[in-house]
Amino acid sequence: MEATQEKQPPHNIALLPPPGFIGHFIPFIELAKKLVYRHSCTATLIIIPDDGSPMNPQKAAFLRGLPPTIKTILLPPVSTDDLAENINVEMLVPIRVIRSLPALRETLTFLRDDSSCSQASALVLDLFAPHAIDVAKEFNIPAYIFYVVAANELSFCIDLPKYDELCTSEYNDMPEPIKLPGSLVLNPNDIPDAIKERNSDLHKLGLDLCRRILFADGIMVNSFLELESEAFKDLETRLHDIPPVYAVGPLIRTGAETESDRGSECLNWLNEQPPNSVLFVSFGSGGTLSIEQFHQLALGLEMSEQRFLWVVRRPQENAAGAYLNINNDKGSGSFDEFLPHGFLERTKGRGLVVPSWAPQIQVLRHASTGGFVTHCGWNSILESVVFGVPLIAWPLCFEHKMNAVFLTDGLKAALRVKENEETGIVYRDHIAMIVKGLIQGEEGKQLRIVMSHFQNAASNVLSQNGSSTKALAQVVKKWISGN
Template identity: 40%
Template sequence: MELQKPTHVVLLSSPGLGHLIPVIELAKHLVLHHNLKATVLAVTSQTSLAEKQILNSSLIPSICHIIDIPSPDITNLVHKNDSVFTRLCVLMREAKPAIKSILSKTTPLPSALIVDPFGHESITLGRELNILTYTFVATHAWALALVVYSPVLDEQIEGEYVHQKEPLQIPGCSPLRPEDVFDPMLNRKDRQYEEYLKMAKGIPQSDAVLVNTWEELQHKSLESLREGGLISEALNMKIPVYAVGPLVREPELETSESTRSLLTWLDEQPSESVVYVSFGSGGTLSREQMRELAWGLELSERRFVWVVREPVDKIVDAAFFTTGNNEGDAVAKYLPEGFVSRTRGLGLLVQEWAQQMNILRHGSIGGFVSHCGWGSTLESVTNGVPLAAWPLYAEQRMNATLLAEELGLAVRPIELSTKKVVRREEIARMVKEVIPGDESGKPNRVRERVKEMQQSALNALSEGGSSYAALSQVAKTIVE
């Protein structure tokens, strides 16, 4: 008797590690735990070394097939000052012919297409080919709620969102401070706001939405999005919403020489004594902020591992399309004079990009100064590492508020890091708060809370857990 071949699912990722990594992890879970066959279509930037390293990981080809779709030339379709958000939307729109060609030539046709939000216009390809189409949101449920409800806010609110005196009301969810809105909502006259509203209207057109969170973490927001919930009723959005996370990458088996040296240094440090500092694959700091951060780390008197890249004034996502290309010690000249020599033995500087999961899982890491990208947040929580929230762009201000004020998983600066330079004293305070040191003698509630959520995340992904069951239901629907 011939064995039935696994049902084939195609997943579509837009450029950027924050999109690519969760999509690959979702594909791996569908293959390894739910007996599906998966192909990932990765529209890549072609300029990011980190992106290439992820795609060339020796582990991925044995689990799922990766098709690299080079970014189409959009030079004549965008202005030089257009945002990363706008560029990603245009890139994914222009990649549709290549995506359609691959899908239509796949024999037999895949049973489902799963797109990330920037690929929302490819939902129509699923309709044309008569296959199920899902949207996979790599961030959390509160963020998804804001996105899909934005067309209603667009009609209700006059003027700029950031000028509103009262929090924005999202039915069934926590209110949102105007200053915490997504980047595309900061200027309603900008092109990215128009693209953002298209995305907001496009996501509910899919057959279901998968969210990279778990039931026990965000039950309230998830229920509002589901049929019968307040947002669902307001939008007449009657599609399933599945919490399938936290989907995070595994530590890399093949480590670089620099990573091995770093891990050896961490082996020599006391348990939970080192703060890890990184602003994601695309974040950059200004020259002034970079110097204040250096002084703050020195002032904290805590051990540190800092992923540094050349500062870029005023453009916080300047490294998005070029992560990992710089070499040498180009950033040293931007640090305070004598900083490197004064902190020798106390801290390590890592140029441009690091194998983050290998670092976060190490027992010597006790805190994470993070931009609060949702991928990095989940990597931190699943390793039981408390955060010092330092949002830069995209939805990160919202993430920081969620982590610090609602979930109790992070501390944050008094002044918004996106509005003012965070001074050294404030940086030192945050670092000491996540890594109190022996002199404190007080229980660390943030650390305790992170440990609780670490276990909750593990339970959700385990067989019988909420996320495992949700993804099982998705797989069952696809197969049927």
């Protein structure tokens, strides 16, 4: 009798998203789904708590409903009581990763030794977690960075140590302007805030992260070739100095979004509006504005006389700090106290204001949505591209200003708000003008044509024979074969 060959268990891919940033967490969920549904792997999401609590409620919501082939392991919280209360979020996140490395090591040991689990065939890390590369090497498994933001930023990150050597004082005083691929020039104000203060602890940490990324076995980027052709060409010329780079995006949210009552309110209201007539205003999972800017935006929307759907969050002076307090609006009722007197009455029927959250995917794909005011987070940009929605770029912090340069000067897919040079405020007259131009003007029509082109390209790259589909398959093949 011929012996039956024992069936091999599916390959298990361990994924390590960062603590904090929901915008980084979502692409990791979507990558796990791709690995399970399209490549017959299993996936283990290793979750580092955001603070002392067991699980961020917003992250828990994204984990609900995942298939059993995607498992979740929650690492124990680490203490950050010794750190300054106002520590920069971009320092806090990698510090939490570093302090969680012993627990990560224990988790990979458990996956290796427990008979009920499959040993990890690869470890996929966030760009804020390259310190975990050394742990992966201890277990002789490949470590891949999942770069969940733009390929343009990856090029900038790779070049940052070089810029640091050229710069003798501050980046404002560099002899040559900093450029992104495609000859896009970065204004000094467009450089991420985290690295502007040279010789600061934050700057040194940023340099360290950029250098450590290059020790990965590969880098997957949540973008696609047609969207960032110049950036990927630039990265391809560096292959003798950097790990192989794979364009595997756009990986955006899939499946139904939860908070049904507010979601129904938004969608029912949109159903009553004409096609391409509504401006969607939302600043991401944690983005918010100062009180003065909040008022100017409200008055600008009113002056524009255009329809709008505005996701409102409590005003806060520190835009970056708001990203670690994204639940501070939960359960809050009316936002009347933060809005100009009479604003809701004067814009009733033409505008809808919702607190904290809206079903962004459903809003962007809706036929009534004609534009999107965005903070230029990469997830929001990709979602706009997938649904062909033209943009008003209103960058807040982190790499958002670099993304705004790429959107406006590179893709020609967005209008950018202009801040007053003295106050840093975008005033109501300018807001009204740019909103009207996007929804009713000739510039808005041109942006829709551009976004329609990239929408078609995004659909093609994710098809069965598309470039992003093939790139991810190539990576998985390497993991499975052990090469």
